[in-house]
Amino acid sequence: MPIELRDVSYVYNEGLPSEHRALSHINVTFREGEFCAIIGHTGSGKSTLIQLLNGLLKPTSGEVFLNGENIFEEPQTRSKKKRREARAKKMLAVRQKVGLVFQYPEHQLFEMTVAEDVAFGPRNMQLPQEEIKKRVKEAMAMVGLDKSYRKKSPFELSGGQKRRVAIAGVLAMKPDFLILDEPTAGLDPQGRDEILGQMKRLGEEQGIAILLVSHSMDDVARYADRVVAIEEGELKYDGKPEEVFSHADELKAMGLGIPQVTELAEQLKAKGFPIEKTVLDLDEMEAILTEWNQAKTEAVSEDKTEARG
Amino acid sequence: MEEMIKSQDLVYIYDDDDDQTSIEVTASGGTPSSESNQEEKPHALDGVSIQVEKGEFVVILGHNGSGKSTFARHINALMLPTEGAIYVEGMDTREDVNIWKIRQKAGMIFQNPDNQMIASIVEEDVAFGPENLGIAPDTIRVNVKEALEAVGMSHYKNANPTHLSGGQKQRIAIAGILAMKPECIVLDEPTAMLDPRGRSEVMRTLLKLNREEKMTVVHITHYMEEAAQADRVIVMDHGKVVMEGTPREVFSHVEELKALGLDVPPMTELAFRLRKKGIDVQGDILTVEEMVGALCRLN
Numbered sequence: 069m070p071i072e073l074r075d076v077s078y079v080y081n082e083g084l085p086s087e088h089r090a091l092s093h094i095n096v097t098f099r100e101g102e103f104c105a106i107i108g109h110t111g112s113g114k115s116t117l118i119q120l121l122n123g124l125l126k127p128t129s130g131e132v133f134l135n136g137e138n139i140f141e142e143p144q145t146r147s148k149k150k151r152r153e154a155r156a157k158k159m160l161a162v163r164q165k166v167g168l169v170f171q172y173p174e175h176q177l178f179e180m181t182v183a184e185d186v187a188f189g190p191r192n193m194q195l196p197q198e199e200i201k202k203r204v205k206e207a208m209a210m211v212g213l214d215k216s217y218r219k220k221s222p223f224e225l226s227g228g229q230k231r232r233v234a235i236a237g238v239l240a241m242k243p244d245f246l247i248l249d250e251p252t253a254g255l256d257p258q259g260r261d262e263i264l265g266q267m268k269r270l271g272e273e274q275g276i277a278i279l280l281v282s283h284s285m286d287d288v289a290r291y292a293d294r295v296v297a298i299e300e301g302e303l304k305y306d307g308k309p310e311e312v313f314s315h316a317d318e319l320k321a322m323g324l325g326i327p328q329v330t331e332l333a334e335q336l337k338a339k340g341f342p343i344e345k346t347v348l349d350l351d352e353m354e355a356i357l358t359e360w361n362q363a364k365t366e367a368v369s370e371d372k373t374e375a376r377g
Numbered sequence: 378m379e380e381m382i383k384s385q386d387l388v389y390i391y392d393d394d395d396d397q398t399s400i401e402v403t404a405s406g407g408t409p410s411s412e413s414n415q416e417e418k419p420h421a422l423d424g425v426s427i428q429v430e431k432g433e434f435v436v437i438l439g440h441n442g443s444g445k446s447t448f449a450r451h452i453n454a455l456m457l458p459t460e461g462a463i464y465v466e467g468m469d470t471r472e473d474v475n476i477w478k479i480r481q482k483a484g485m486i487f488q489n490p491d492n493q494m495i496a497s498i499v500e501e502d503v504a505f506g507p508e509n510l511g512i513a514p515d516t517i518r519v520n521v522k523e524a525l526e527a528v529g530m531s532h533y534k535n536a537n538p539t540h541l542s543g544g545q546k547q548r549i550a551i552a553g554i555l556a557m558k559p560e561c562i563v564l565d566e567p568t569a570m571l572d573p574r575g576r577s578e579v580m581r582t583l584l585k586l587n588r589e590e591k592m593t594v595v596h597i598t599h600y601m602e603e604a605a606q607a608d609r610v611i612v613m614d615h616g617k618v619v620m621e622g623t624p625r626e627v628f629s630h631v632e633e634l635k636a637l638g639l640d641v642p643p644m645t646e647l648a649f650r651l652r653k654k655g656i657d658v659q660g661d662i663l664t665v666e667e668m669v670g671a672l673c674r675l676n
Contacts (some may be wrong), residue, residue, distance in 0.1 A: 110542050111571045171570075227441050254488060254569040256440040256599050258638035283572045286643065323574030328602075328665055335669045341676070350643060354650045357672070361656045365674070369523045 069135035069244055071121055071166065072097045076130035078116050078301075090116040091128070091301045098343070100244060103271045103278045105288040105309075108298035109323040114281050117298065118247050121279070122166035123159055134162055164193060167243035172252050173234030174227065182208070182225075182233050183218040189241040200240075200341070207240035210274070211266055228259035232266075239270075247279040252287065264291050289313060289327040289348040310346040329353050381466060381561050381593045382429040382452055383482070389422040389447055389616075417665045421447040422565065423616035424461070431560070432591045436604040436624075439613035440638035445597050448613070452595065453483045466560065471567070481510060484554030486564040490546030490571075494538040495547035499549055502538055508559040517556070522553035527590065528582050530605065544575025548582055555586075561588070561593035568598060580606065601642045603626070605663040625661040644668045 078091040090113045098121070108114045108348050120132055121124040123139050132139050139162050143154035170176070177274050179185035183204050190200045208217065210231040212216060217225075222233050231251065238246060248267065252260040264280075271278045282288050288295060288309065295312040299304040299322050305312045313319070313326045316334055320326070326334075333347035333356075342360060381648045384505040385420050429435050439445045450456040451463050454470040465483050468475040484506075487493060496502040503524055525531045528548040533541065538549055554562055564583070568576040582602055582623050596607065604610050610627040612620035614637050620627050628634070628641045631649040635641075641649070648662040648671070658671040 100458060109574050110544075166664055228387055254566060254599075256638060257601075257640040258440055260599075285573070323572065325573050329647070332644065332647075332665045332668055335665060336672060339669065339676070341672070350647055350650065353647060354654070358654045361651075361654070361675075 069165070070097050070099045070133075071132040071245060072136075073117075073127075074118065074131045074133065076127045076132065077115075078120060078125060079128045082128060091120075094301075094303055096296060096303060096306060097168060098245065098259070098277060098279060100277050101270060101271060101275045102294055103280070103292050104294040104296060105267065105292035106279060106281045106296050106298065107283075107285070107288060107324055108304075112298045112322075113248065113301040114298050116262060118168060118249060118281060118299075121245070121247060122168050123162045124168070134165060151350060158194070164189075164241045165243055166247065167238035167241055167246045168247045169235055169238050169249065171253060173251075174222075174230035176308060177222040177233060181219050182222050184214065185222050185233055186236045186240050189237055193241060203240045203242065204236075207236040210239050210270055211236045211328065212262070223232055226259075228255050228262065230256070231259075231263065234261075239276075243276065245277045247281075249281045250283065251280070252282070254285070260287070267291070283324075285313070285319075285325055286327045286329075293345060309348055313348065314346045379431045380428055381431045381433070381463075382427070382463070384425055384427050384448070384461065384463040386453065387425040387427075387448070387451060387458050387463055388420065389420050389444075389451065389456065390459045391421050397476065406576060406652075420616045422451070422458075425613075425616065425618055427611060427618060429561075429593060429595060431593055432587070434587045434594045434606075434608045435596070435611060436607035436609070437473045437597045437602055437611045437613060438599075438601075438639055443613040444616040445613050447567050447616075449485070449563050449595065449597055452561075452563050453485050455485070467490075467530075481557050482559055483561040483563055484549050484557060484559040485548065486562065486567045486655070488566040489509070490543050490550060490567050491539075493550040493553075494546060497537055497539075498534075499525070499536050499538055499541075500534045502549055503552045503556050506553050510557060519559065520556040521552075524552040527555055527586060528552045531628065542573045544574055544578035547571065547575070547579050549618035551579075551586075553584060561595065563595045567596075567601065568603065576600065576603070601640050601645075604628075605642050624663060628663065629661045636640050 073094050073096050076091060076094045080088045080090055105116065106114050116125065120127060126140055139260065143151045145151055145154065177185050179188065186204045186207055187200050190203050213232055215235065219234065222230055251263055264287060267278050270276050277361050280292065292309055295305065295307065297312060305315060311329050316326045327348060329347055329350055333343050333353065337343045343356055424446055424504050437445045447456065451458060451470065452465060454476050457471055463470050465479045469480055471477055494502055495505055498522055504517050504519045507520050523535055530545065530548050530552060538546060568579050571579065583594050583596060584606060588592050598604060607624055610624050611618055611620065612627060620630065626660045628645045631641050631646060642663055643661050644665055648658050648660055648666065651658050652660055659676065662668050662671060
């Protein structure tokens with residue numbers, strides 16, 4: 069079930085002197101099961117975009133479709149009360165299907181124990197007790213928190229663990245889409261790799277689509293299948309990482325840059341090294357250079373044989 | 378070389394009943410640090426002896442919970458040692474009479490720029506520190522002007538800080554410290570919440586202050602490319618200093634760093650892997666340019 073933005077614009081403080089157009093005429097579709105990175109510098113409109121995806125913001129113009137259904141369509145009934153109820157019900161369903169994890173989500177933990185915190189979402193969905201328990205267990209397992217954490221206070225955990233509790237709280241609502249706004253900010257390299265690795269697995273094993281807002285081009289290159297780049301409220305690039313990162317100069321001008329290994333490949337290409345494609349990770353680069361080295365060594369030994377003959 | 382900061386066998390033990398724990402929580406501005414992690418509680422710092430020379434640019438690395446932030450907070454007496462001592466320009470942080478002098482000498486910057494803006498106009502925000510030190514208004518005006526010039530934010534002196542980008546806010550916070558005419562700036566992950574542009578703005582500002590104004594900088598970060606630009610890198614783990622040296626020396630220990638939950642710059646890692654494959658590049662490569670140079674020499 070895709071989320072589709074059709075010609076969506078969003079203007080903050082419309083009609084006031086502080087009016088600010090955050091997004092202009094965005095057309096984009098996010099599909100189930102994909103791992104998509106959203107990149108853009110601060111103020112480019114990415115945060116506005118993700119809040120439109122789960123109905124936290126209503127487009128100034130244009131429409132948002134979830135599974136083909138316009139999430140802001142007015143219910144067809146004359147009764148004001150029924151309309152209000154239908155709207156609320158629809159929004160609840162949207163928020164359950166499209167889970168949003170904000171920056172520094174650990175600041176939003178508040179319950180006495182980890183298990184209660186994770187249970188907050190499903191409890192609000194008014195699920196039966198048994199189902200809630202089951203979901204808490206599953207969600208905690210998905211982010212790699214074992215049983216021993218259930219009775220712990222969230223506040224005695226490390227930064228990375230707290231963040232995983234917050235993500236589990238969203239996963240317990242069984243969303244089809246999980247949107248993460250810079251989930252690794254402030255974490256050390258190990259914490260970063262753990263969280264991103266888990267998100268990647270969630271996508272592959274549970275079929276949950278992951279939309280990752282990130283400032284780290286190295287992480288984007290490593291984990292995403294698709295990259296959406298936003299600049300000044302407009303969709304600038306949308307494609308596979310190797311396509312998007314082939315626009316090195318443009319990305320740098322956007323204040324984003326490209327992974328260092330991609331930069332290395334570009335510079336080596338310019339010096340005549342046998343590199344044809346956009347290189348995204350160290351493994352690939354290592355393989356290319358190993359092959360180059362072998363070819364070089366063989367050429368040298370052939371030269372020697374010829375010289376001898 | 379003269380010493381700016383010197384710690385001797387510094388030990389810090391977190392205590393739940395201790396008021397300092399709550400100070401740490403508010404001062405951190407919501408840092409997702411794990412210094413309060415239970416396993417770490419016994420010894421957040423475990424015999425740390427570090428010396429920082431005047432004019433040095435030192436980066437402290439370590440995974441979350443390794444004790445780097447705890448150490449940083451000892452430098453300007455936000456936290457006091459359980460055992461051992463730390464001196465700033467020879468002043469002992471345990472002596473009450475020194476505290477304000479120390480805080481003026483060694484200013485501190487935190488992770489979240491929003492928590493560090495207190496006024497509605499940039500100039501006023503920068504003037505807050507020197508005002509509190511009781512400096513004469515005329516001098517404050519000069520200090521604020523110079524501080525804003527030093528961080529390249531003079532154009533924004535009448536702007537509202539809330540309208541600035543994260544990188545700009547951090548530069549304003551740095552200006553607020555500079556206006557107190559410190560000798561040293563201590564920064565606890567100042568770039569963690571910034572985008573790549575904001576990060577390089579802050580890094581450029583710090584390098585310029587260090588090179589041109591001879592400012593001593595102690596910078597805590599998780600970004601290895603920032604560490605690569607320091608004079609010296611100190612690696613902490615479990616409250617102890619486990620490695621120390623120039624970025625080249627430290628990053629050439631690829632496997633040890635990984636075992637500590639840290640990274641090395643991508644080019645250093647590539648050099649390490651290529652050497653394993655018998656390709657003869659130097660092991661201490663830090664940047665893309667150096668890697669290109671090394672490979673071209675082989676070609």
